Amino acid sequence: MAKTVFIDGAAGTTGLEIADRLSGRSEFTLLTLDEARRKDASARREALNEADFAILCLPDDAAREAVALIDAGSATRVIDASTAHRVASGWTFGFPEIVGRDAVAGAARVSNPGCYSTGFIAxxxxxxxxxxxxxxxPYTVHAVSGYSGGGKALIERFEQDPDIAWRGYGLALGHKHIPEMQRHVGLAHPPVFSPAVIPAHRGMVVEIPLPLAAISGAASPQEMKAELARFYADSPVVSVEECSxxxxxxRRSRPASDRMELFVFADAAGEQxxxxxxxxxxxKGASGAAVQSLNLMAGLPETAGLRI
Incomplete structure (x- = not known):
């Protein structure tokens, strides 16, 4: 019997991409609200409590509100794509490669990782x-992302102003992804994070520069690459690649993908x-990750419906 899924916030970029990955799949039936009822609290409450799975594609406060609408004792299992619950007690971080597939499969409440933090944590x-x-x-992380990650307002801004070549932000050093980066890696200090947006619709590069000669106890680049390859050896989504x-x-023409590729580059002496x-x-930074967790929670192959 098909499991029912309600995407709260289905009109947003992440929600639309999730719905696209679920379309045509016999394992799931989407519960939908028409435009007139989409923001009606009673209609949302009914859908949230009726669904086997609720996927929240909402701003943080609205996501917390949606969780509060789910009745105590409800069987509805939740995947929250917002930042609201990524370090919250009682929630499982939706990164099966890191927290374990069984942990995600058995969870009632799953928080989707942030896009930038996905690359950093991986x-x-x-x-x-x-x-x-x-x-x-004290680590540093630099990253660039396509503008689709900023939602409708940023998409409109970039598409209406072709003169924007680069948009740096998070300049007050308080980006919302930092707590999950620190928590789920187990760092003593929050990383210094420098995010930016580029004039491409989708795609992301996350980079961590390492001055290895100055880091006491750091392994060699070869050892780090071998460990990453070992760690992700059984992952159908994450891989360690060569770049010659x-x-x-x-590329702007890069097709939609739910994969993630990792690289280790170093100087000849292995000092950087x-x-x-x-x-x-x-x-993997948003919708694909949510569907991967949904598959596991529903007892299905984790790559079903994904673009691998």
């Missing part, structure tokens, strides 16, 4: 856990390294 968590990088070092071209390109994650901010 690179750092295995290395810190293995003792190849110290948890006490001397450059990485993020650059850890790089290449992913789709709307794929």
């Amino acid at each position: 690179l750092m968590a295995p290395l810190v856990r293995a003792g190849l990088l110290p948890a006490e070092w 071209e001397g450059e990485l390109l993020l 390294a650059r850890l790089v994650a290449l992913l789709d901010n709307l794929g």
Whole structure:
């Protein structure tokens, strides 16, 4: 029997992409509200409590409100794509490669990782856990993303102003992804995070520069790459790749993808390294991650419906 899914916030970019990945799948039936009832609290409450799974594609406050609309004792299981519950007690972080597939599969409340933090955590968590990088070092992370990650307002801004070549933000050093980066890697200090948006609809590059010669206890780049390859050896979504071209390109024509590719670059002496994650901010960085968790929670193959 098909499981019912209600996407609260289905008109937004993330919700639309999730619905697209679920369309035509016999395992799920989407519960929908027409435009007149989409923001009606009683209609939303009914749908949230009727569904087997609720996926929240909402701003943080609205996501908390949606969770409060679910009755105590309800069987509805929730995936929240907002920032609201990523470090909250009682929620499972929806990154099965990091927290374990069984943990996600058995969870009643799952918080979707942020797009930037997905790349950072994917690179750092295995290395810190293995003792190849110290948890006490003050790390830095640089990243660029396509403008679709900023929602309708930022999409409209970029598409109406073709003169924008680069938009740096988070300049007050309080980006909302930092708490989950620190928590789920186990760092002593929050990383210094420098995010930016570029004039491409989708796609993302996350980079962590490492001055290895100055980091006491750091492993060699070769050891780090081998550990990442070992850690993700059984993942159908995350892979460790080679790059022999001397450059990485993020193309505007890059098709939608739910994969994530990891790279380790280093100088000849092994004194400096650059850890790089290449992913789709709307794929593994948002909608694809939600569907991957949904598949596991429903007892299905984790890549069903994904663009791998």
